[in-house]
Amino acid sequence: MPVIQKPTDAIVRIHKTTICGTDLHIMRGTVETVAVGRGIGHEGVGFVEQIGSGVTNFNVGDKVLISCITSCGKCAPCKRGHYGQCRDGGWMLGNTIDGCQAEYVRIPHADNSLYIAPTNIDDEALVMLSDILPTGLEVGVLEGRIQPGHTVAVVGAGPVGLAAILVAQFYSPAEIYVIDRDENRLNEAKKMGATKLINNKDNNAVQQVLADTDDIGVDVVIEAIGLPIGWDISESIVAAGGNIAILGVHGHPVTLHLERMWKRNFTMTAGLVHTNSIPMLMKAVATGKVDPRRLISHHFKLSEAKHAYDVFTNAAETNALKVILTNDLSKPTPNPTSA
Numbered sequence: 142m143p144v145i146q147k148p149t150d151a152i153v154r155i156h157k158t159t160i161c162g163t164d165l166h167i168m169r170g171t172v173e174t175v176a177v178g179r180g181i182g183h184e185g186v187g188f189v190e191q192i193g194s195g196v197t198n199f200n201v202g203d204k205v206l207i208s209c210i211t212s213c214g215k216c217a218p219c220k221r222g223h224y225g226q227c228r229d230g231g232w233m234l235g236n237t238i239d240g241c242q243a244e245y246v247r248i249p250h251a252d253n254s255l256y257i258a259p260t261n262i263d264d265e266a267l268v269m270l271s272d273i274l275p276t277g278l279e280v281g282v283l284e285g286r287i288q289p290g291h292t293v294a295v296v297g298a299g300p301v302g303l304a305a306i307l308v309a310q311f312y313s314p315a316e317i318y319v320i321d322r323d324e325n326r327l328n329e330a331k332k333m334g335a336t337k338l339i340n341n342k343d344n345n346a347v348q349q350v351l352a353d354t355d356d357i358g359v360d361v362v363i364e365a366i367g368l369p370i371g372w373d374i375s376e377s378i379v380a381a382g383g384n385i386a387i388l389g390v391h392g393h394p395v396t397l398h399l400e401r402m403w404k405r406n407f408t409m410t411a412g413l414v415h416t417n418s419i420p421m422l423m424k425a426v427a428t429g430k431v432d433p434r435r436l437i438s439h440h441f442k443l444s445e446a447k448h449a450y451d452v453f454t455n456a457a458e459t460n461a462l463k464v465i466l467t468n469d470l471s472k473p474t475p476n477p478t479s480a
């Protein structure tokens with residue numbers, strides 16, 4: 142049971158949480174900031190159980206969305222909305238402090254790191270707003286500067302790549318290529334708006350995309366694998382003058398072929414999500430502009446987390462997308478949008 146450590150902390154009883162591709166990187170041991178024994182997970186919806194004396198925006202009992210990013214709201218990066226770079230926060234949950242795949246979690250800087258759960262969005266849809274929809278939008282679509290008529294390639298059709306495909310359509314690209322080795326995920330990507338499916342099981346995604354674009358490549362590449370192969374594909378398919386937006390969490394160095402790329406006027410961005418798009422995404426979900434429930438494939442109890450990890454890790458066999466873990470302590474709640 143976590144305890145309040147600072148007046149600005151809140152303790153949240155988790156209702157629903159989930160597993161991220163980043164947690165798989167952690168389980169593989171490639172995220173060096175995560176100590177052995179750390180409780181992981183950085184997404185969830187829950188109920189405020191306790192508040193420190195300095196918390197003013199929330200009361201005990203409030204249903205809240207937890208941002209995967211902790212932010213003070215007061216430092217210079219926070220003032221610019223760059224919460225991921227908060228001087229006293231950033232990605233802490235399930236990284237440098239115990240996280241959300243637990244019955245209770247301590248949320249530092251609760252006033253700026255929690256959001257009241259809107260009554261018109263169901264709890265499981267809301268969990269997709271802790272991390273993956275903001276990441277797809279902010280680190281993928283906005284950093285990649287997608288414009289109407291652009292050709293876009295999303296490299297990796299895991300839940301975050303799929304989320305990027307959903308929100309890329311806010312900007313009306315002409316084509317969305319999606320690259321993966323998992324046929325099920327490619328088919329899901331098509332249902333969510335991808336127009337060209339590239340199966341990389343024979344490691345020839347680059348040749349397929351170049352053949353389909355008259356050797357030009359695509360205007361915007363969103364890298365959503367988080368392995369060196371994701372970078373290798375991205376730099377080979379970006380058009381001259383295009384942008385590569387890296388949202389993968391990388392644990393290994395990659396090779397930038399500057400001898401080939403120096404003359405191509407491309408840009409590359411990489412970074413943490415800030416989750417400053419959460420309020421806007423809440424409105425887009427509430428009005429039906431985007432339906433995050435499509436990203437959910439499986440449901441487990443929190444006490445079945447080990448099995449849930451197996452299912453999410455072996456997505457090609459299990460057809461897993463996002464897996465929802467419901468706290469064994471939770472009572473069933475009515476689903477407002479299906480009523």
Ligand SMILES: NC(=O)c1ccc[n+]([C@@H]2O[C@H](COP(=O)([O-])OP(=O)(O)OC[C@H]3O[C@@H](n4cnc5c(N)ncnc54)[C@H](O)[C@@H]3O)[C@@H](O)[C@H]2O)c1
Pocket residue numbers: 161162163164165166272273276280296297298299300301302320321322323326341365366367368370387388389390391412413414
């Ligand atoms: N920047 C951020 O703030 C941020 C936030 C959330 C997640 N992430 C990262 O985003 C990435 C995606 O997350 P996810 O939850 O979708 O992960 P995931 O592991 O479920 O998805 C990765 C996908 O890449 C595919 N893939 C693997 N090797 C491939 C290859 N050689 N060719 C083609 N496809 C291949 C897999 O089949 C899988 O579908 C991860 O690296 C995660 O850590 C970053």
Ligand SMILES: [Zn+2]
Pocket residue numbers: 161162163164183209272273
């Ligand atoms: Zn994540």
Ligand SMILES: [Zn+2]
Pocket residue numbers: 212213214215216217218219226227228229230
């Ligand atoms: Zn800050």
